[in-house]
Amino acid sequence: MLADHGVACVGDLLLHTPRRYEDRSAVVPVTSLREGEAALLRGTVRRVRVGRRRGRGRGVVHAELVTPEGTVPVVWFNQTWIAGRLAGEPEVFLFGTVRRRGGTEVLQVVNPSVEPVDAGEVEALRIVPVYPRLGAWGGRRLRRLVGHALPALGRLDDPVPAPVLARLGLPGIREALRTLHRPEVPEDPGARRALVEALEGRRTPAHRRLAFDELLALAGAVEGIRTRRRTRRAPRCAAEGAPELPLPFELTAAQRRVADEIARDLSGERPMARLLQGDVGSGKTVVAALAAWRVLHSGFQVAFMAPTELLAEQHHRTLSGLFGGTPWEPLLLTGSLGASERRRVLGRLGSGGPCLVVGTHALIQEAVSLPELGLVVVDEQHRFGVAQRRSLVEKGRAPHLLVMTATPIPRTLALVAYGDLDLSVIDELPPGRRPVRTVVRTRDRAGKLWSFVAREAREGGRIFVVYPLIEGSEGVEAEAVEDNLPELRRRLPGLAVAALHGRMDAGERRATVEAFRAGGIQVLVATTVVEVGVDVPEASVMVIESPRRFGLSQLHQLRGRIGRGPRPSWCVLLVDEERLGEAARRRLEVFRSTTDGFRLAEADLEIRGPGEVAGLRQWGADGLRHARLPADLDLLQASREVVASLASRGELDAVLSGLGGYLRGTGEAGRD
Ligand code: ADP
Ligand code: MG
Numbered sequence: 001m002l003a004d005h006g007v008a009c010v011g012d013l014l015l016h017t018p019r020r021y022e023d024r025s026a027v028v029p030v031t032s033l034r035e036g037e038a039a040l041l042r043g044t045v046r047r048v049r050v051g052r053r054r055g056r057g058r059g060v061v062h063a064e065l066v067t068p069e070g071t072v073p074v075v076w077f078n079q080t081w082i083a084g085r086l087a088g089e090p091e092v093f094l095f096g097t098v099r100r101r102g103g104t105e106v107l108q109v110v111n112p113s114v115e116p117v118d119a120g121e122v123e124a125l126r127i128v129p130v131y132p133r134l135g136a137w138g139g140r141r142l143r144r145l146v147g148h149a150l151p152a153l154g155r156l157d158d159p160v161p162a163p164v165l166a167r168l169g170l171p172g173i174r175e176a177l178r179t180l181h182r183p184e185v186p187e188d189p190g191a192r193r194a195l196v197e198a199l200e201g202r203r204t205p206a207h208r209r210l211a212f213d214e215l216l217a218l219a220g221a222v223e224g225i226r227t228r229r230r231t232r233r234a235p236r237c238a239a240e241g242a243p244e245l246p247l248p249f250e251l252t253a254a255q256r257r258v259a260d261e262i263a264r265d266l267s268g269e270r271p272m273a274r275l276l277q278g279d280v281g282s283g284k285t286v287v288a289a290l291a292a293w294r295v296l297h298s299g300f301q302v303a304f305m306a307p308t309e310l311l312a313e314q315h316h317r318t319l320s321g322l323f324g325g326t327p328w329e330p331l332l333l334t335g336s337l338g339a340s341e342r343r344r345v346l347g348r349l350g351s352g353g354p355c356l357v358v359g360t361h362a363l364i365q366e367a368v369s370l371p372e373l374g375l376v377v378v379d380e381q382h383r384f385g386v387a388q389r390r391s392l393v394e395k396g397r398a399p400h401l402l403v404m405t406a407t408p409i410p411r412t413l414a415l416v417a418y419g420d421l422d423l424s425v426i427d428e429l430p431p432g433r434r435p436v437r438t439v440v441r442t443r444d445r446a447g448k449l450w451s452f453v454a455r456e457a458r459e460g461g462r463i464f465v466v467y468p469l470i471e472g473s474e475g476v477e478a479e480a481v482e483d484n485l486p487e488l489r490r491r492l493p494g495l496a497v498a499a500l501h502g503r504m505d506a507g508e509r510r511a512t513v514e515a516f517r518a519g520g521i522q523v524l525v526a527t528t529v530v531e532v533g534v535d536v537p538e539a540s541v542m543v544i545e546s547p548r549r550f551g552l553s554q555l556h557q558l559r560g561r562i563g564r565g566p567r568p569s570w571c572v573l574l575v576d577e578e579r580l581g582e583a584a585r586r587r588l589e590v591f592r593s594t595t596d597g598f599r600l601a602e603a604d605l606e607i608r609g610p611g612e613v614a615g616l617r618q619w620g621a622d623g624l625r626h627a628r629l630p631a632d633l634d635l636l637q638a639s640r641e642v643v644a645s646l647a648s649r650g651e652l653d654a655v656l657s658g659l660g661g662y663l664r665g666t667g668e669a670g671r672d
Pocket of ligand 1: 250251252255281284406430535
């Protein structure tokens, strides 16, 4: 049963750290009991009576505890057996919560645990750990089990060298675990309170030690990937003498700088592994196209992977525009390709000549062979797992890798999420963009909104209306596309209103997007399928229904679909006043007040924790059990430095395997 709950050996049990602590460190005189607080009392029990609770049939035990300072009533509900246990005890410790007796001023102790004063196993006069339950085991029974495991600490060798710990002010692993399971009780009452608070807040050096070990293991795994990559020889793609790829616009300074960084990597001997980060609409695609151009000119193949068919098709269109008239007409490979077209594309790829293929996950299927793969581009990296990225890379010998993300990852977390990649940032938008203005409107005032939408559409704008769901579902309070479509059509007479969502087949979806681009459809009622891959400069209004259903980064991504052309653009968050909680209101206010994707991602991190932040899950960073980000950021930084210094002394592998010996759940990255 313990194994089912992740505890398969004594070491696992020692790493099962308390969730909170009970301060039973000092006896509280009955004269200073306070309602609502738990207290340790010492005295003798008398006048034990067993009764029935009115109307409930369950037993209740009443008694009195006599202490040197006075007497206090005690009551146990539903535990009549306790009367028998109390019988022969001369003196006991009780630990329980103080409550007012129904409708009176009398304080009584409710459901206290009982411990004879002369018992061998003592929880009284300690700071007592409370563990997360393991199946049927919890409370005192689990404490006792962990207690039995504690002597095994003596056999746990510390994998982290002492000088490293000393420099960081961290305790040894034995000491850290002992403190967490059996904190020493300080003499001074103030120090006792401070210790309990620090333990509960997970701020003790012992907590930091476990957090550090986890982050060290993670940083070590990431470093391992870098090192393995550096030992491989990449296809050299200097593209000497190649003409410039003609572009329909001037690159921004940021695009030029990043394109140069990539060009340098491509002409080197080691495979590039670079993350290209740039806010929505900053123009990453063309930078990838320039990289592809060099690789094609050097005689190698390029695979460009996007997370959705919609986006793959969009890229295929864009690249076909750029590469039209070159020998490298881009190919498209998605799941919805017809059999003969698919055969044709696979044949071209397998023949090994230089070519550019854009596709979805379909690219990583076994049937796809890319013998001369020189460059892998992964767009919207956060939508893919590390494993998928790797499957594509492994189709070549040691291709260059360019991963692109528009979902900004907080600076604080980039180290974890993309620690194995070099970073390039496009921090500038193409000229002529107008900032999108964002407003929050309540549904009861939506009438005015729809007349604004109608006017905007008649003047040549295009409108997105985004819903969290395709169809309404029982028990989920969120608006849905299909439920609202008839109503929207009625409110927007004379306009072409169409739905777009993931349950439509690929052809239908493509036709809808095309019509929206061309203006035949003016209002697109969609789910988040439009989050990536719809690049329509006329789109100037986005109405988002039930916006509290989306994370801030996702809202940001959605909002990035508008404001791509010269029209002034509006993002309208349509909220239901009653359903909107205070937290959601604050979140939406953050979103309204800034268009800085990084700030929004940081705010997401603070509000929702790292598990929600794009890009982290694949690294197992949301599976961190002891480390907390961003709180433990300093330790993350330290762990990277320690990894570097251990690696330079050849000690890294030993330390990592030592850590692996007792850490669980942090090894995800190691599988890369
Ligand atoms: P993202 O970084 O979000 O992937 P895209 O690559 O889709 O952005 O570019 C967004 C839009 O900006 C596209 O329509 C693209 O043609 C246009 N664009 C990109 N770079 C420039 C530039 N330097 N000048 C003008 N328009 C540009
Ligand atoms: Mg893009």
